[in-house]
Amino acid sequence: MELRTLRAFAEVARRGSFTLAAEHLFVTQPTVSKLVRQLEDELGQQLFVREGKRPRLTDAGSVALAHAERMLADASQLRAELDGLSGLARGELRIGVPSLGGRVFVALISEFKRHYPGVELKLFEDGAIAIEAALLAGELELGGLLRPVDDPRYQTLTLVRDRLALIAPARSAWAHRPRIALAELADEPFILFTPGFALNDRIVSACADAGFAPQVTGRSGQLGLIQAMVRGGIGVALLPTSEIAASARDGLAVCELEADIPWEIALAWSRDGYLSHAARAWLALAQARYPDA
Missing domain, CATH: 3.40.190.290 (D-Maltodextrin-Binding Protein; domain 2)
Structure with missing residues (x-):
């Protein structure tokens, strides 16, 4: 069972569309369909009902999605921890940037790249609901959410009011x-x-x-x-x-x-999850720039 097939399956389930999933994964729609079909063949179960405009999860699909999200989160955590071992000379940082409020991230991105040019920034641009789902799935380390953020699983830093x-x-x-x-x-x-x-x-x-x-x-x-x-x-x-x-x-x-x-836009991260050195460096820059938030 490959992470690529799990990621394609989870993205279709999250977005309710093979086409939107393909756009987010930067592949073609037939590729996503093939990956999902490959996972269905491997599991011996139909995961989606493909009737109407939006694919719907079957009972087996709902069970598979819960496991897929955990496996993707574990894989993401593994990458983050291994990147952390190498310090900030290389690695990646995955951040959710809200479509509204993205400008507040620009100064942070510029400052971060001046300090840590070897770290690749992977920006997930979407609304706060999609960013929160990606945070919960472990696909992002940091993300911009709309306040109030009442979920105790997050720590937050307000960026703009x-x-x-x-x-x-x-x-x-x-x-x-x-x-x-x-x-x-x-x-x-x-x-x-x-x-x-x-x-x-x-x-x-x-x-x-x-x-x-x-x-x-x-x-x-x-x-x-x-x-x-x-x-x-x-x-x-x-x-x-x-x-x-x-x-x-x-x-x-x-x-x-x-x-x-x-x-109000707040930068959020998992209270109990592992933060890579890159994520911690980003937070240090953000806290220095917004000390009164």
């Missing part, structure tokens, strides 16, 4: 309103994030507190595309203020919300 603001088309009714109540947006079409973003739940919950459910007209995990969709009049969106770059505000109205919807 911010709040959400409204962006709307520059010619909309909100263009001359510097501050609005969230309830005023009840009839507006919303552009939300793709399912891997924990911020979706934060926005939906805030809207519910304001007395309405947002009318979702589109979703994206790309900040630039969301802003372009808003400029095009497709809908409005709620984004962290610090992520709305001044250079990208043309064609947009930016309004402060009376409702305080916090957005």
Whole structure:
């Protein structure tokens, strides 16, 4: 049983798609299908029901997934410990970088590479939900999560504190309103994030507190595309203020919300897991840069 087949199987289960799994693994979709079929043949069990648009785990698939995740985590732990023996002259560091908030990682990446050029940084870019799943599976040593992080399995360091603001088309009714109540947006079409973003739940919950459910007209995990969709009049969106770059505000109205919807990104790592020398060096740099967090 090869780790490659286990990784392909676990990625399809996590993402609910052979195509998305292939994109994440940087292989073709037929390759992923072949690897999963190879694992099914080896185990003598069907692992997925391939009906409809999304593959579903069979009972055997659910059992296999639990074992596969443990085996992948063990393999990852083995690599981390062996890399740690060689110090920081070589090795790799696997970090989950959230699609929103990625800019806060840039300065850390630059500083880390100046100090430790021999360590390869492998960046996993996705929403906080997907990053947390990868942390739990042992595929990442460090990852950016959306606060609050209540899981006792993690230790955390806050990197950025911010709040959400409204962006709307520059010619909309909100263009001359510097501050609005969230309830005023009840009839507006919303552009939300793709399912891997924990911020979706934060926005939906805030809207519910304001007395309405947002009318979702589109979703994206790309900040630039969301802003372009808003400029095009497709809908409005709620984004962290610090992520709305001044250079990208043309064609947009930016309004402060009376409702305080916090957005905080924390660097998280396993409380009881092994941290490589590279991960510990990254944490030392982060703690020095954000001493008050």
